[in-house]
Amino acid sequence: MLLYTENPLKFAFSREISELSLPDASHGILGVPFDSTTTYIPGARFGPNAIREASYNLERFNVDLDKELNINLLDLGNLQVVHGNFQETSKHLESTIREFVDLKIIPLILGGEHSISYSVLKALNVEELTVLHFDAHMDFRDTYQGEKFSHATVMRRIYDLNPHEIIQIGIRSGSRKEVEFTRNVGIESYSSNWIKNNLFKMVQIISKLKGPVYVTLDIDVLDPAYAPSVGTPCPGGLNPLELQKLIYSLDHENLVGFDLVEVSSRCFGEVTSLNGAQIIYDFLSVI
Numbered sequence: 001m002l003l004y005t006e007n008p009l010k011f012a013f014s015r016e017i018s019e020l021s022l023p024d025a026s027h028g029i030l031g032v033p034f035d036s037t038t039t040y041i042p043g044a045r046f047g048p049n050a051i052r053e054a055s056y057n058l059e060r061f062n063v064d065l066d067k068e069l070n071i072n073l074l075d076l077g078n079l080q081v082v083h084g085n086f087q088e089t090s091k092h093l094e095s096t097i098r099e100f101v102d103l104k105i106i107p108l109i110l111g112g113e114h115s116i117s118y119s120v121l122k123a124l125n126v127e128e129l130t131v132l133h134f135d136a137h138m139d140f141r142d143t144y145q146g147e148k149f150s151h152a153t154v155m156r157r158i159y160d161l162n163p164h165e166i167i168q169i170g171i172r173s174g175s176r177k178e179v180e181f182t183r184n185v186g187i188e189s190y191s192s193n194w195i196k197n198n199l200f201k202m203v204q205i206i207s208k209l210k211g212p213v214y215v216t217l218d219i220d221v222l223d224p225a226y227a228p229s230v231g232t233p234c235p236g237g238l239n240p241l242e243l244q245k246l247i248y249s250l251d252h253e254n255l256v257g258f259d260l261v262e263v264s265s266r267c268f269g270e271v272t273s274l275n276g277a278q279i280i281y282d283f284l285s286v287i
């Protein structure tokens, strides 16, 4: 790249393949612009590029942590999705993530709707993983509108993959069946309301996690005041500083992958994409 040029089609501070050979990259960004099972507000297909564009508003120097962002990060562009076809899109995504694993590149996924997280986890060694799930919704239905694979069933499908543990953070919406099922199988679920009153306890729970961790973060875990452009907004959520504290409390040595889903901003400077870019930046800052 020439001096004084930038490419808003990739995440700020990332490099392109021509600049950084694949074996040197430690982390790779992949956009998955898929939104075919969205039921309320569509547009998550615009998420990856909206987050990238918003990332150019950020400084390389992190004032909070008093350090420069210094990471071998590659932006590999967007997955070729097949709109309207979850199965084909899932096959493409699973194969691509297997390539990440072979190259020892930790995947950072920009959604897209939440159903895509299943395909990412399918390609990882899921039985050893703690899946940390930030979301307003439980997403534990067995089927939704007759579909097995949907944004509303994604955590149930991930549960079916038999991960070591699932921990839900920020929950404030679920059916009676979902609540009973998660209780019966021993899934820890922390409500948004509880976290508001017990932020330090939540920080301690996250910081004490042992073993490999995968994070799936639906941006609707934030209150709609900070993230209105999402598939299913739900009032009563976390604020950006509360979420940042939880992200900073992760032991990043153990992080094997991360996805940020459900951003559906449609114009420059929209607050959901700004917070989306900040969340990715916060993760990158403490890796």
Ligand SMILES: [Mn+2]
Residues within 6 Å of the ligand: 135, 136, 137, 218, 220, 221, 232
């Ligand atoms: Mn959600």
